Amino acid sequence: MSAIHLQGLVKRFGQFTALKTMDLAIADGEFMALLGPSGCGKSTTMNMIAGMERPSEGRILFGNQDVTGLPMGRRGVGFVFQNYAIFTHMTVRQNLSYGLRMMGRPASEVASRTGTMAEMLGLTALLDRPAAGLSVNILQRLAIGRSAVMEPAIFLLDEPLSNVDAAFRAVMRTELKSLQRQFRQTMVYVTHDQLEAMTMADRIAVMDHGVLQQVGTPLEVYNDPVNTFVARFIGAPGMNLLPGRLLQHAGGLCVDLGPLGISAPLPGPLAAAAASAPAEVIYGFRPEEVQLDPAAPLGLPLTVTERIGARSILHLGEGETSVRAVFQSGEPLPEAGLVRFQPAAAAVRLFDAATGRAIRGV
Amino acid sequence: MQRSLPFQLFRYAAIALALAITLVPILWMVSMAFKPFSEWQSAGANLTWIPNAPTLDNFRFLFGDSGSDLIVALDRTAGKPILSSLLSATIGTVIAMTAGTAAAYGLSRFGSGANLPLALIQLRLFPPMAVMIPVMMMWAFLGLMDTWWGLALIYGIVTLPFAFWLMKTFFDDMPKEIEEAALVEGCSRLRVFTRVTLPMMAAPLAAAALFVFILNWSDYLIALLLTTREWVTIPVYMASLSSSMTGQLYGAKAALGLIAAVPPVILGIMIQKHLVRGLTFGALKQ
Amino acid sequence: MTSAPTPEKDDGAGLGLRLTLPAQVLVLFISLFPLLMQLYISLTDWSPLSGMAWPRAWEFWNTFANYLDLVSDDRLWSALGRTALVMAVCVPLEFGLGLALATLFVDDFPGKRVAYSILIMPMMVVPAVAGYMFFMLFQSGGPVNDILSWFTAEPVSIAWLSDPTLALIAVMAADIWQWTPLMFLILLAGLVGVPDDQIKAATLLGASPVQRFLTIVIPRMKTIIVIALAIRCIEAFKIFDTLYIMTGGGPGVATETISVYIYKITTQDLIWGYVAAIALAILLVLSLLAVWAMRRMAK
Numbered sequence: 013m014s015a016i017h018l019q020g021l022v023k024r025f026g027q028f029t030a031l032k033t034m035d036l037a038i039a040d041g042e043f044m045a046l047l048g049p050s051g052c053g054k055s056t057t058m059n060m061i062a063g064m065e066r067p068s069e070g071r072i073l074f075g076n077q078d079v080t081g082l083p084m085g086r087r088g089v090g091f092v093f094q095n096y097a098i099f100t101h102m103t104v105r106q107n108l109s110y111g112l113r114m115m116g117r118p119a120s121e122v123a124s125r126t127g128t129m130a131e132m133l134g135l136t137a138l139l140d141r142p143a144a145g146l147s148v149n150i151l152q153r154l155a156i157g158r159s160a161v162m163e164p165a166i167f168l169l170d171e172p173l174s175n176v177d178a179a180f181r182a183v184m185r186t187e188l189k190s191l192q193r194q195f196r197q198t199m200v201y202v203t204h205d206q207l208e209a210m211t212m213a214d215r216i217a218v219m220d221h222g223v224l225q226q227v228g229t230p231l232e233v234y235n236d237p238v239n240t241f242v243a244r245f246i247g248a249p250g251m252n253l254l255p256g257r258l259l260q261h262a263g264g265l266c267v268d269l270g271p272l273g274i275s276a277p278l279p280g281p282l283a284a285a286a287a288s289a290p291a292e293v294i295y296g297f298r299p300e301e302v303q304l305d306p307a308a309p310l311g312l313p314l315t316v317t318e319r320i321g322a323r324s325i326l327h328l329g330e331g332e333t334s335v336r337a338v339f340q341s342g343e344p345l346p347e348a349g350l351v352r353f354q355p356a357a358a359a360v361r362l363f364d365a366a367t368g369r370a371i372r373g374v
Numbered sequence: 375m376q377r378s379l380p381f382q383l384f385r386y387a388a389i390a391l392a393l394a395i396t397l398v399p400i401l402w403m404v405s406m407a408f409k410p411f412s413e414w415q416s417a418g419a420n421l422t423w424i425p426n427a428p429t430l431d432n433f434r435f436l437f438g439d440s441g442s443d444l445i446v447a448l449d450r451t452a453g454k455p456i457l458s459s460l461l462s463a464t465i466g467t468v469i470a471m472t473a474g475t476a477a478a479y480g481l482s483r484f485g486s487g488a489n490l491p492l493a494l495i496q497l498r499l500f501p502p503m504a505v506m507i508p509v510m511m512m513w514a515f516l517g518l519m520d521t522w523w524g525l526a527l528i529y530g531i532v533t534l535p536f537a538f539w540l541m542k543t544f545f546d547d548m549p550k551e552i553e554e555a556a557l558v559e560g561c562s563r564l565r566v567f568t569r570v571t572l573p574m575m576a577a578p579l580a581a582a583a584l585f586v587f588i589l590n591w592s593d594y595l596i597a598l599l600l601t602t603r604e605w606v607t608i609p610v611y612m613a614s615l616s617s618s619m620t621g622q623l624y625g626a627k628a629a630l631g632l633i634a635a636v637p638p639v640i641l642g643i644m645i646q647k648h649l650v651r652g653l654t655f656g657a658l659k660q
Numbered sequence: 661m662t663s664a665p666t667p668e669k670d671d672g673a674g675l676g677l678r679l680t681l682p683a684q685v686l687v688l689f690i691s692l693f694p695l696l697m698q699l700y701i702s703l704t705d706w707s708p709l710s711g712m713a714w715p716r717a718w719e720f721w722n723t724f725a726n727y728l729d730l731v732s733d734d735r736l737w738s739a740l741g742r743t744a745l746v747m748a749v750c751v752p753l754e755f756g757l758g759l760a761l762a763t764l765f766v767d768d769f770p771g772k773r774v775a776y777s778i779l780i781m782p783m784m785v786v787p788a789v790a791g792y793m794f795f796m797l798f799q800s801g802g803p804v805n806d807i808l809s810w811f812t813a814e815p816v817s818i819a820w821l822s823d824p825t826l827a828l829i830a831v832m833a834a835d836i837w838q839w840t841p842l843m844f845l846i847l848l849a850g851l852v853g854v855p856d857d858q859i860k861a862a863t864l865l866g867a868s869p870v871q872r873f874l875t876i877v878i879p880r881m882k883t884i885i886v887i888a889l890a891i892r893c894i895e896a897f898k899i900f901d902t903l904y905i906m907t908g909g910g911p912g913v914a915t916e917t918i919s920v921y922i923y924k925i926t927t928q929d930l931i932w933g934y935v936a937a938i939a940l941a942i943l944l945v946l947s948l949l950a951v952w953a954m955r956r957m958a959k
Contacts (some may be wrong), residue, residue, distance in 0.1 A: 064860060084863050091864045111865035114875070153921035162865065244736045385764045389775050392761055396779055399793040399837060406796060408724055421806045469686075477683035484676025493687050499950055501898040503919040504939035507701075507932050508694035511714055532853050533688045534683060563675050594788035594901040595919070601929075609788035613905060624796065631789040642784035643777050650849045653842060657887050 014039045014074060014165030014198045021070035023056050030056045032222045034070070041082075043189070045213035047203055049245070053222040054202045058140060058168050059115050059348045061200060063087045074166065090159030090167040090197070094174060096151045098158075100144040104135055107143050107154055111162045129161040149180045160191070167197045175210060185211050206246050208236070221354060236361075240368040243296055243361065249325065249336045252302075254295045255365060258286055267295045267362075271333050272310045279357050285371050292365035297355030299325070302337035302345070308354040326351065403635075406628035407432055414624040432629035452630055454604075455611035459634070462525035462597075463590035463605065469530025470590075471583050474537025479567055482545035483553075491542070494535035495655070502532065506599050513600055522605045525597060529590040536652060537586050543656030544578040545571075581648040588638040608634045687896040701724055702936035709930050717933070726937035736911060736938060739921035742828075746917060747896045750835045754892060756886075758843025759837070765844075765871075766851050783907070791905030794834035795821070798906070821907055824914035831903045831915050838902065839895070843888055850884035851877065918942070 021034040031053040046054040057164045059065040061072060063084030071080045076178075079087055097301055099107050109126040112219035130136045133153045136148070143154065152172060159167065169188075173181045189212050193197050209216045210230045218225045218233060218241075226238045237243035243251035256267040256275070264277025265286055275295060278286060286293070319341065326337045328351055337353065339345060362371040402423075404415070409425040410434075436452040480486040509528065510519070518524025548571070556570045557563070572579070594609040601610060612630045615623045642649065650658050697714070703724070706717035730736055756959050765776065782790065798820035805816040822825045835858050854877050862872045878885075900919040903909070909916035909924060916924070 014811075028809070062864060085866055085868070087864075089864065091861070093857050093861060095857060097855070097861035099858060099861075099876065101882075110862070110867075110875075114862075114865060114867040114871050158861075158865070382769070385769065388761075388764060393775060393778055395837070396782055396841075398803065399790070400781065400785070402791075402797060403793050421801065423803070441701045473682040473686055476679040480676040480679030482680075484673055486673070486676030487684060490680065490683060490687070493691070494683075496947070496950065497687065497690070499946060501893055501900075501919055501941055503898070503900065503922045503926075504942045505690075505694050505698070507926060507935055507939065508697040509690075512693060512695060528690075531686050534686060538683060562673065567675075567679075575779055586782060593790075594786070594905075595923070599923075609786060609901070609905075612788065612792065627792055628796070631786075631792050633839030635785045635789045638784045638786060639781055642780070646777070646780070649780070650845055654846060654887050654891065658846060658884060 015042075016166065016198060016200070017071075017073040018057070018061075019073070021057070021060060021072065022068045023053070023060060023065060024068045030222055031060075034224050036217055036224060036227065038198060038200065040075075040198055043192050043199045043201065043212060043214045045201045045203060045216045046211035046219060046224075047206060047209040047216050047245070048219035049204055051221075052219040054204075054219050055170060056222075058170055058200060058202050061166075062089055062091050062168055062284065066151075069182045072124060082271075088162075088164055088166070089217045090162060090164035092155045092159055092167075092169040092172045093111075094171045096155035096175075098143050098146075098151050098154055100142075103140050103142055104130075104146070104154060105139040107158050108139075108161055110158060114136045125161055130138075132342045133157045133270070141188075141355070148175050149177075152176055152180075156188075156191070160195070163195070165197060167192070167195075167199045169199070169201045171203055172201075172203070173203075181208075188212060207248065210246070216246075218245060220245075236370070236372070238370050240294060240296070240363050244361070247298060249299050249338070251296045251298055251361070252331060253363070256293055256295045258289070258293055269295060269333070271309065272312055272335075273330070274309060275360075276309050276354055276357065278360060278362070282360065282362060282371070286362055289362070289364060289371045290366060293371065294363040294365050296361040296363060296367070297359045299336045299338040301356045301359035302326075302335070302353050303356060304351065304353050306352050308352040310354055311350050311352045314348055314351050317345065317347075328353075376569065400635075403628045403631050406624055407632045409625055409628075411625060432625040433633075435626050436633075437617045443609055450611075452608070452611060452633075455606050455608050456633065458522045458525070458601070458605040459591060459607040461522040461595075462529055462605075463587055465523065465526035466529025466533065466590040467583055467587045469526065470537040470586050471531070471541075471579070474534050474586075475541045475572075475579065475582075478538050478541035478545055479571065482542055483550075490538060494538050495513055498535045498655075502595055506596070510599055519600060520604050525600055525605065528596055528600065529593065532593075532596070533586045533589045535655070536589060537582060537656070539655040540582040540585065540648075541575075541578070543651060544575060544582070548575065550604075562641040578648075581645045582652070584641045584645050586649040588641055591634075595650055697941055701933050702731050704933045705931075708932060717840045720933065722933070726934045727941070729934060730938055730941060735916070735921060735939075736884050736918075738913070739916050739918045743897060743899065743917040743919075746828075746832060746835065746892055746899060750832050750839070751889065751892045751896055753836055754840045754843045755847075755889060757840045758845075758888075759847050761844045762848035762851050765848050777903070780841045780845055781837045782838045783845075785838065787838065787901035788905050790834060790838050791902035794830060794837070794902065795906045798830045822911050825913055827907050827911060827915050831906055834902045834906060835896065835899065839892060846884060846888040846891075847881070850881040850888075853884075854880045886957070890955070913958065 016036075016038040018034050018036040021031060022029070028244065034053075034057060046057055048054050056065060061065050063079070063082060067080065071078055073079065074087070102110070103137040103262065105126060108129055109122045112122045127136070130139055133156070135150070135153060138150065143151070146154070152175070155172070158171075159271050171314060172188075176184065185208060201209070201213065213230060215227060215229055215235050217227045220241050226233055226242050228236075233242055233343045237246060237251065240253055243253060254269050254272065256269040259266060259268050259274070260267075261274055262277060265283040266277050267275045269275060277283070300351055312335055313332065314326060314328055315330060315334070316327040318325040318327065322341055323343050324339050324343075324345060326339070326345060328337065335353075363369060364371055405423060405425060408428040408430070409422070410427050410429045411431070413422050413425060413427070438451040477487055477490055481490060483487065513519050513524050513528075516524075518527065552574065553566050553570060556566045561569070593607070597607040597610045598613075601607065606614070608630060612627055612634070615627050615630070645652075701714060701717045703721060703726070704717040705720040705722050705725075706712070706714060710720065712719065761779065765772065785793070796802055800817045800819045804820065805818055805931060808816040808818070818826065820830045858876050858880070859872055862876050867875065898919055898925065899917050903915060903917060903925070904920055907915045909920040913921075922935060925931055
């Protein structure tokens with residue numbers, strides 16, 4: 013039983029509240045990413061799951077067992093530190109076997125389990141090397157192996173890829189995912205990199221300023237962000253968000269986007285939901301959903317074109333009224349001047365300008 | 375990390391015990407220093423932990439005031455030994471810090487004097503007792519016996535290892551960019567050292583100097599061998615404070631001990647965060 | 661002229677030499693002359709009482725007689741043995757107590773700064789004064805006996821400093837009182853330097869507090885422990901001030917350590933030729949030990 017339930021979790025450090033009433037259920041065997049900018053409370057949450065911090069309020073359950081008061085040594089969770097916390101005064105083998113040795117497992121079992129884990133992570137040749145002086149990439153595997161060899165039901169990873177180089181990061185993303193599939197542990201993965209969260213996690217918990225913003229599958233948080241923070245944070249680049257006013261125009265409910273012009277009429281369900289909303293709204297759409305069309309209702313001058321391999325990003329306008337649009341590199345793109353465009357009708361999202369919350373058509 | 379209540383209680387109990395053991399000898403001396411003669415020898419059931427009639431007589435006695443109820447009078451007061459300790463320790467510190475700082479900079483920046491680190495460690499390794507005979511002979515030859523300046527010179531040499539090692543680690547830790555910038559501006563290297571580096575290192579220099587001063591001030595053995603009468607230092611003078619009529623002059627000695635103990639304790643607490651570095655020859659920077 | 665040195669580089673090397681010169685002169689002054697003088701008179705029977713200045717010590721030439729004498733000098737060997745005993749008792753106790761105290765100071769608690777400042781006070785007390793403090797404490801009518809009498813319910817009047825064994829214990833107590841703080845200070849710096857993450861990682865892998873201490877904390881502090889022990893051993897070998905003030909080496913020779921012995925034969929027996937031989941022998945042995953230790957450390 014290794015589901016994790018966080019119930020009404022609050023963490024205060026003196027006057028500062030790092031986490032405000034967090035409720036989250038992580039299913040057995042699920043890969044959950046805690047995603048957010050630094051200071052959002054994700055690491056605090058993870059430290060409380062591991063038992064390094066005691067919650068100010070609320071409960072933590074593993075399965076049906078309340079572990080809130082259980083000290084960290086007895087929770088049986090695997091933990092990979094951001095800086096790996098490798099025991100540099102030991103060899104690779106001593107690091108891998110540390111937990112098993114401390115638990116007093118028989119020498120033969122220690123040797124075989126350590127050997128298997130080393131084989132799986134490609135560390136066999138390095139087993140008798142001192143851990144000091146190994147490359148970051150190796151240390152990273154070693155850190156994972158050292159916890160994984162204990163076969164914990166719950167595995168916590170604190171930004172494990174933030175120190176490794178970009179090429180290796182891509183490799184490790186796949187490796188971590190396959191490792192988790194193999195063991196079926198419940199995995200909680202803290203990161204500020206939305207790409208890591210999107211590619212690996214079964215579900216993502218987006219956090220900001222100590223508040224859980226949204227929990228959902230990668231597609232859910234990508235397609236239906238609950239507020240402008242999530243909309244902006246997920247995706248690279250994030251969602252285009254433009255301030256505007258609702259108005260009746262051209263036979264439907266549209267959004268007046270000021271200098272850009274007036275949008276096409278909102279699709280039916282969204283228009284129905286927006287009808288009862290305040291007039292001040294934020295008009296959002298993904299950069300990937302922009303269609304170029306000389307007859308389109310919206311227009312902005314081209315600022316810069318960024319060409320990054322397979323994709324090109326058009327930057328239109330400046331400041332509050334700027335829009336980014338992503339295209340496959342093969343598509344013909346304008347070189348300069350006013351660009352007319354519109355988002356695909358189904359891609360339009362509306363947010364309440366005052367609260368930032370999504371206005372959703374059902 | 376959260377600590378359990380029993381651990382907290384155990385910790386406070388253990389620390390309280392350690393504090394008591396630390397403080398009893400010190401407080402006893404303080405108590406003795408303020409006790410009138412009649413309470414010095416109290417013992418057994420009459421042992422007085424806190425003076426019944428606190429008095430400054432012991433301090434007055436040290437400086438020649440015969441107002442105390444002792445029949446004896448000192449043939450020499452404590453004034454000159456205090457002066458001797460002050461002069462020799464201070465000038466010794468100046469010698470050690472000047473030679474040590476200059477050499478440390480020379481090694482740290484220009485790699486000169488590569489033999490010094492080891493030579494100075496060796497100097498510290500040997501018991502002073504094992505080199506004192508030739509030193510006494512040399513001091514006699516140079517007319518340095520029983521002078522505060524003779525003491526200052528040997529103190530300067532004995533504490534040179536600490537001054538050198540401390541300043542070397544400070545210079546090693548100092549970022550070189552500022553000096554390089556000054557060089558580019560056209561300053562000579564000597565000018566960079568005196569006008570840029572030293573002012574920047576004012577705080578570490580002060581800490582090292584205080585540390586060296588404490589060591590010099592604390593000496594007993596060297597002064598015991600190199601001074602005889604005129605310029606004896608406080609510890610040597612204190613040991614000589616005995617009288618056939620009163621036996622040990624407990625109160626006066628305690629008062630003098632207090633005078634000797636207060637400066638280094640205060641200075642030591644002031645430079646607390648550099649103590650580890652100093653005591654380990656800079657090997658540990660805390 | 662391609663090989664002309666740049667003026668700036670020349671400036672640096674020259675300045676370096678000039679800066680290190682005073683220290684070099686002082687080191688040479690205190691090592692070369694004394695060593696040669698010591699070697700010279702150690703080969704003679706010269707004494708300051710001999711009525712002749714030391715340069716004429718050759719008139720008392722006895723070749724290696726002094727060195728042969730010291731081999732059979734029982735008082736020297738027992739002083740060395742006693743010094744070794746003091747080191748063997750005091751240094752481990754100071755280490756153990758210092759380490760135990762330091763473990764209590766790793767994390768914060770109310771009153772920590774004050775307690776810390778008080779605990780490190782003894783090592784800053786002038787050793788001679790510390791000696792006098794303990795001289796007073798161990799008087800037969802003094803506070804130590806008074807405190808003991810709280811437990812025995814009858815007056816205690818042990819004459820600590822007049823009993824050969826008890827005097828040695830008293831002297832060791834003074835040394836432990838004064839130098840445990842040094843161990844505490846250094847070892848605490850070492851303990852604080854052990855990365856928190858390593859401790860947490862070991863904890864999460866199921867290591868008990870004792871296991872963490874043995875497998876993470878101690879190995880990570882190895883260098884610091886070696887330094888602390890080396891410093892204390894070197895200083896304990898020199899032990900003089902406290903001890904001499906407390907007992908003067910007595911009763912008899914019961915607390916006579918090597919420094920006290922040399923001091924006594926220097927100032928009382930005045931057999932300086934012989935003292936020089938002992939001193940040189942000690943310097944030689946310590947140098948060999950130091951070289952051996954450095955070699956081992958380098959490995």
